[in-house]
Amino acid sequence: MTADGEIIHFDNVGLRYGTEREVLSDLSFTLFPGRFYFLTGASGAGKTSLLKLLYLAQRPSRGAIRMFGTDAITMPRSRLPQLRRRIGVVFQDFRLIPHLSAFDNVALPLRVAGHREEDLAGPVRDILDWVGLSDRIGARPPTLSGGEQQRVAIARAVIARPAMLVADEPTGNVDPDMSLKLIRLFEMLNRQGTTVVVATHDLDLLRKVPDSLIMRLDRGRLSDPTGALRYPPRKTP
Amino acid sequence: MVRRLFTARGAELIPQARMSGPMPWVIAIMVAMTVIALAAGLALGNAVSSAKAEIEGGVTIQILEPRADIRTAQARRAVDTIKTMPGIAGLRLVPQAELDALIEPWLGTGIGTATGSAIPVPALIDVRLKGPATPKALSAIEKALKPVAPSARVDAQSNWLKPVFDAMVSLQLLAIALVALLALALTAAVLLAARTALGTNRDTIEIVHLLGGTDSQVARVFQRSTGYDAAGGGAVGLALALVVILSLGRRFAGLGAGLVDNGALIWSDWLLLAVVPVLATLLAMITARLTVLHALRKML
Numbered sequence A: 001m002t003a004d005g006e007i008i009h010f011d012n013v014g015l016r017y018g019t020e021r022e023v024l025s026d027l028s029f030t031l032f033p034g035r036f037y038f039l040t041g042a043s044g045a046g047k048t049s050l051l052k053l054l055y056l057a058q059r060p061s062r063g064a065i066r067m068f069g070t071d072a073i074t075m076p077r078s079r080l081p082q083l084r085r086r087i088g089v090v091f092q093d094f095r096l097i098p099h100l101s102a103f104d105n106v107a108l109p110l111r112v113a114g115h116r117e118e119d120l121a122g123p124v125r126d127i128l129d130w131v132g133l134s135d136r137i138g139a140r141p142p143t144l145s146g147g148e149q150q151r152v153a154i155a156r157a158v159i160a161r162p163a164m165l166v167a168d169e170p171t172g173n174v175d176p177d178m179s180l181k182l183i184r185l186f187e188m189l190n191r192q193g194t195t196v197v198v199a200t201h202d203l204d205l206l207r208k209v210p211d212s213l214i215m216r217l218d219r220g221r222l223s224d225p226t227g228a229l230r231y232p233p234r235k236t237p
Numbered sequence B: 001m002v003r004r005l006f007t008a009r010g011a012e013l014i015p016q017a018r019m020s021g022p023m024p025w026v027i028a029i030m031v032a033m034t035v036i037a038l039a040a041g042l043a044l045g046n047a048v049s050s051a052k053a054e055i056e057g058g059v060t061i062q063i064l065e066p067r068a069d070i071r072t073a074q075a076r077r078a079v080d081t082i083k084t085m086p087g088i089a090g091l092r093l094v095p096q097a098e099l100d101a102l103i104e105p106w107l108g109t110g111i112g113t114a115t116g117s118a119i120p121v122p123a124l125i126d127v128r129l130k131g132p133a134t135p136k137a138l139s140a141i142e143k144a145l146k147p148v149a150p151s152a153r154v155d156a157q158s159n160w161l162k163p164v165f166d167a168m169v170s171l172q173l174l175a176i177a178l179v180a181l182l183a184l185a186l187t188a189a190v191l192l193a194a195r196t197a198l199g200t201n202r203d204t205i206e207i208v209h210l211l212g213g214t215d216s217q218v219a220r221v222f223q224r225s226t227g228y229d230a231a232g233g234g235a236v237g238l239a240l241a242l243v244v245i246l247s248l249g250r251r252f253a254g255l256g257a258g259l260v261d262n263g264a265l266i267w268s269d270w271l272l273l274a275v276v277p278v279l280a281t282l283l284a285m286i287t288a289r290l291t292v293l294h295a296l297r298k299m300l
């Protein structure tokens, strides 16, 4: 029973690392295209783990996951790259490639997807300009500050116009001004149709996106205080 | 085209410096040793087969008779008899002067004058058969000679040289075994290098994977980087080996030893030697690719 227009569907999903207790339990929810989701919860609640399931870095221990209409559990390995290219990820620890310049790090998703070199220079420069790094275009990540690295990571996540953007504490290392600016960037992408999922423990951030839906994790279990997940409201035009 | 996949302006997805290190040198040494062993094997093979061709049809007849006049008469009659036999390609009565020269290094000159008596050296007839010197051919000659030259002893030349041939064939087998072992060691070295590189670049690989890179995209990067290393190392190794082979070849040529002269490498041998680094590079690239693909399959 595919819900109309769903982008992600979790059905009774659980995750455990090794033989430890489950860090995520009984997750059942649907994400709809074009919405802006916040994922909140205390440190250690399982936010990063849930996002890993979303960006296909981890398989669940149990349950069913459907992504973009594909059964993510049973699909062949060879389909993974295609799905991953539709998802932009801002990792909590950035995961920039240290020996590549900011430009090459940001260009990576486009190169992986086979874009021509002459087509990617413009967009990469634009996005680096947007996050305020046009003067650090040739710098390698180790020479950048934490906040600068985070902005490179965000630029890389959005450069390929993903159908879904997943960001793990994307404003953790930047000052409030930049934090607001980044959230505006996410909103802009969201208005162009990108589904956004932002994990954060910064409750101020939630108030900055009025239309956002909130999922809360509490020790591996999901609650939706706004009721938005159970009865997803239609996106207001 | 492939280079453009992940990089621009020379930036490498997997840094070259990390993949390099000892790898090209290990490959250079392996290739040098392989080429030298192979060259030795080929040269021995050439020496054996050319010497065989020369000696196979060769028959030596000695007239073992101390009295010079009888010896000379028997030798002349033997030559006349053999000339009329079928299957003879050529024959030559070795002149006395040549025989003296042959034994001179052992006995010195003027032995006859010194001792007052000539040393009875057997007369030698060199016979070349059209076919190989089979026991049947030998006994036919023996039978024909019995009435005319009773002191004749008939030997196939290959009989004398059999131990030499055997030794050369053993050496050749040894060379082949060495080449096989070196190929194995090379594969093992490449495997280890690929594993190490994979370990140090695991983060990069994971990131590329999560950004939607395919296994073969990642494998291609490793394959290419290993290929550069192997090709560079292989070229150095081949150059080293050629220097060794050419200078050794000159030494042997200086010895003037007949067998070694015939062991010179022909053009197809040189071609084979040049193929070694190419094969080593291919082997390295395939090994790297399979190692990486295997490791990637374990990642989600």
Ligand SMILES: Nc1ncnc2c1ncn2[C@@H]1O[C@H](COP(=O)(O)OP(=O)(O)O)[C@@H](O)[C@H]1O
Pocket (backbone or CB within 6 Å): A017, A020, A023, A041, A042, A043, A044, A045, A046, A047, A048, A049, A050
């Ligand atoms: N790779 C891992 N192996 C084992 N345990 C892990 C791993 N990653 C996270 N955990 C555990 O799972 C729980 C949830 O972690 P995480 O998803 O990082 O939470 P959050 O992002 O909300 O802080 C924690 O107890 C953490 O120790």
Ligand SMILES: [Mg+2]
Pocket (backbone or CB within 6 Å): A047, A048, A049, A092, A168
């Ligand atoms: Mg986390």
